[in-house]
Amino acid sequence: MFSLARSARAIARIIPKRTYAAPAAAGSEELQLSLSSPSAAYYSNTVVKQVDVPTLAGTVGILANHVPTLGVLKPGVVQVTELDGTTQKLFVTSGTLSMNIDGTVQVLAEEAIKVEEIDEAKARSELDSANRKAAEGGSEVERAEAQIRAEVAEALVKAVTGQA
Structure with a gap:
């Protein structure tokens, strides 16, 4: 052994x-x-x-x-x-x-x-939409997808505002 x-x-x-x-x-x-x-x-x-x-x-x-x-x-x-x-x-x-x-x-x-080339207004809109979707609930898969969208959108906003 x-x-x-x-x-x-x-x-x-x-x-x-x-x-x-x-x-x-x-x-x-x-x-x-x-x-x-x-x-x-x-x-x-x-x-x-x-x-x-x-x-x-x-x-x-x-x-x-x-x-x-x-x-x-x-x-x-x-x-x-x-x-x-x-x-x-x-x-x-x-x-x-x-x-x-x-x-x-x-x-x-x-x-x-x-x-x-990132449109800050669209990135912020996507972040708001994804956060709303994640908070609404739904299935586990829908919440996970919304959280991923929110993570990417948040990183986009940080990138365009120089916080990244």
């Missing part, structure tokens, strides 16, 4: 030790970003300085040579710092983050929109 500690040691011998990512191009300190949704590609292997991504575990700031990471996106703002220091902000609803061993990072969003 195996003990838990013995099993963990056996697995540790099989799995390679976790290390930092290798630069995307040998000898360089570049971070190559791909960020897209089903409707648009915002970055395609573009060299950037940094990307900050909202995940269920918190906001992850990624620079070149970041440790390989997987994450699940939560509604919020992805901020990309370009090489010249300018920033681009995109709102994402959900999706995945993958920082790869080769120094590339992919952000795949279910939906994404540039923050400056």
Whole structure:
């Protein structure tokens, strides 16, 4: 009969030790970003300085040579710092983050929109509607769907008002 500690040691011998990512191009300190949704590609292997991504575990700031990471996106703002220091902000609803061993990072969003394109009045209206629907009751599924709509709408309002 195996003990838990013995099993963990056996697995540790099989799995390679976790290390930092290798630069995307040998000898360089570049971070190559791909960020897209089903409707648009915002970055395609573009060299950037940094990307900050909202995940269920918190906001992850990624620079070149970041440790390989997987994450699940939560509604919020992805901020990309370009090489010249300018920033681009995109709102994402959900999706995945993958920082790869080769120094590339992919952000795949279910939906994404540039923050400056968000209509604040529509976002506030959606938030009010979703909160009303959640408070009304209904089935468990209807309440859960309304709560998800409210979470996304609240994140939209925060993004457009600069609170995100």
